[in-house]
Amino acid sequence: MDHFIYQDNTLYAEGCRVNDLAQQYGTPLYIYSRATLERHWHAFNNAVADHPHLVCYAVKANSNLAVLNVLARLGSGFDIVSGGELARVIEAGGDPAKVVFSGVGKTVAEMEKALNLGIYCFNVESSAELEQLNDVAGRLGKIAPVSLRVNPDVDAGTHPYISTGLKENKFGIAMDEAEVVFARAHALPHLQVKGVDCHIGSQLTEIQPFLDAMDRMLALIDRLAEQGIVIEHFDVGGGLGVTYDDETPPHPDVYAAALLARLGDRKLKLIFEPGRAIAANAGIFVTQVLYLKENSDKRFAIVDGAMNDLIRPALYSAWQNIIPVNPRNEQAQVFDIVGPVCETGDFLGKDRALAIAAGDLLVVRSSGAYGFAMASNYNTRPRAAEVMVDGDKAYLVREREKLAQLWQGEQLLP
Ligand code: LLP
Structure with a gap:
């Protein structure tokens, strides 16, 4: 459930009229709902x-930063994949002791920064x-807490670009190498083995792939225990899907209950890395229709928002619902909703x-x-403004970005 609802034939974001916000801040515009973000985070945490x-x-x-800060105030931890994200978490008041650092390509500088800040764990993805990491920690006189991301070779049944837990994907350490790499991690002097983690993909709408992955990971944890390698936590990754159209992903309660049942009486701490399940339905993208146009085959609504603002439809053929802010009591017609960018792939929705x-x-x-996180300046389009409503x-x-910001740092030849 979210807090974007119609009242008196106009769309509201919590207690604010979307019309008024578009008037005040211009379009294209991202609007986030604090109450929805908090509701989703609590749904996970309470589960x-x-x-x-x-x-x-x-x-x-x-x-x-405002999104991160709202979650930090609830006591959230953060899953990061770059030094930049770590800096954002700190800037937003997040606790580095609740940060896990994922990603296949951490640089020495990023490792140093994270070690100096004392993050909770590095999710290491290769030997x-x-x-x-052992070298960097040794040089700094620190012990790096590590978890190894193991690839369980499970098909998440999601879009190939956002599926990560198959052997053919670049992520994690292959299951059949995992014990050897864990033994090495255990032996290295500047590392402390804390956990095991996996992340099999994003926008999963079924529970079974999570459980299949968990079974394989728990079996690994048990084998490690026999070798004297004690695992404190199991990081199950993110990936729980949301309803864009008519998908019915499991509620966090159902998801967590199923995982806990699988855990049995193991004392493992569980770490969750949800992104979409918390943020997706806590935000809308508002755009204005510039022109209507039709040819013999199609009717187009050309809007002021484009693929540079919201690339999911273009990149993954993702379907996101498109609704009017003020519904008209007229006969609907079928439109492709397209942006001003000079690419055929620049659409927000087709046949609506x-x-x-x-x-x-x-x-x-x-x-x-x-949404905004993947926005770019393609076609020299300033990135949209972002607003958060709170009641x-x-x-x-x-x-909203200003044009001069777009070429800041660029130089003419002498
Ligand atoms: N943990 C790791 C290690 C990840 O790689 C990801 C997402 C997450 C957690 C969070 O997954 P979530 O709960 O949000 O599914 N841009 C794509 C999604 C890419 C996801 C990448 N990894 C999209 O717009 O659908």
């Missing part, structure tokens, strides 16, 4: 109840990275039945995750 756990929000989904006219405001729902108050949490 695990008393079992020792840490919810580490995946910063990549939406890294706006080479393990050796590097809508009653619209030039000047109308449209909303692309479920845009709080992997009947709205706050500008990132101003």
Whole structure:
């Protein structure tokens, strides 16, 4: 459930009229709902109840400082994949002791920064990275807490670009090498083995792939115990899907209960890395219709938002619901909703039945995750403004980029 609902035939974001926000801040515009973010985070956190756990929000989904700060105030941990994300977490008031650092390509500088800040754990993805981290920690006189990301070779049944747990993917350490790499990690002097982790993909709408992965990981944890390698935590990654259309992903309660049942009486602490499940439906993208146009085959609504603002439809053929801010009581017609960028792939939605006219405001729902975070300046388009609503108050949490910012740092030849 989210807090974007119609009242009196106009769309509201919590207690704010989307119309008014578009008027005040301009379009294209991202709007986030604090109440929805908090609701989703609590849904996850409460689902695990008393079992020792840490919810580490995946910063990549939406890294706006205000979003991170709202979650940090709830006591959230964070899953990061770069020094930049770590800096954002700190800037937003997040606790480095609740940070897990994922990603296949951590640099020495990133390792140093994370070690100096005292993060909770490095999710190490290869033997080479393990050796590097041991060297860096030794040089700094520190012990690096590590978990190894193991690839369970499970098909997440999601889009190939966001599926990560198969052998053919670049992520993690192969299951059949895992014990050898764990033994090495255990033996290295500047590392402390803390955990095991996996992440099999994103936008999973079935529970079974998570359970298959968990079974394989628990079997590994048991084998490690026989070798005297004691694992404190199991990081299950992120990936729980959301409803964009008619998907019915498991509620966090059902998901957590199934995982806990599998755990049995093991005392393992559970770490979760949800991104989309917390942020996606806590955000909308507002865009204005510039022109309507039709040819013999198609009707187009050309809007002021584009693939540079919201790339999911173009990149993954992702479907996100598109609704009018002020529904018209007229016959709907079928439109492709396209942006001004000079690419055929620049669409926000295809074949949508809508009653619209030039000047109308449209909303692309479920845009709080992997929306602004993946935005670019392609076609020299300034990135959109971001607003967060909190009840009947709205706050500008990132101003619209100004053109001069786009070429800041560029130089002419003498
Ligand atoms: N942990 C790790 C190690 C990850 O790689 C990811 C996402 C997450 C957690 C969070 O996954 P989530 O709970 O959000 O599914 N841009 C794509 C999604 C890419 C996901 C990458 N990894 C999209 O817009 O669908």
